[in-house]
Amino acid sequence: MKDSPIDRIIINVPYVGKITQQLSKDLKKLAKKVKPTTQVIAVPRPPPAVRQMFKNKDEIPKNLQSNIIYQVNCSSCSASYIGKTTRQACSRLKEHGAPTEIPVEHTNENLRRSARIAAMYANNNARISYYESDSSEDDIPSATYTSAIKRHITSTQHKIDWHNWSILDKDKHPYRLLVKESLAISEKSPALNLTTRSVSLVVYPEGRAIRRTSQKTSQ
Structure with a gap:
């Protein structure tokens, strides 16, 4: 007569000293009583650290x-x-025309603009036409910038949903940020964008949708 197969059950139990040892013995006895062919293996584990229960850093608000x-x-x-x-x-x-209750950081304007642009802005000797892309908005004085969203509000009298705007992607590398912007514009085709991309998409000229398709096909 063949012996019945043994069912092994591994249970993680928090280690708190002698109480854990007693709990492990009780679990094994209970398993034997309910089903003799069951073998319970209690594995003591350290309790979660306090730092795992709380975030180390506060989450940065979306607007900031x-x-x-x-x-x-x-x-x-x-x-x-x-x-x-x-x-x-x-x-x-x-x-873009958001209401003033959205907080705006107060920084030195000269820290984020080149000396040439700052001089042009101060002397008001030149006007820069910049409509389609946000690719170089850090170098464009706000007084000479016309936002596509502002033009939409002015021409249609529509209202913008300023409270539910979304973050599509992030990247600290400037060029990768431009590429991701171009991919997002190519994929979603937003009506207010006058350009289809910020940089040339050499590898995937048709945008993100084609890239995903090629990945699935190759698998």
């Missing part, structure tokens, strides 16, 4: 995040806008 790809939607129609910014999002949204 930087180096992001963002999307802003119109509440009155299906139009949307996708852009990127290396500054805090609240500053960029305010340039």
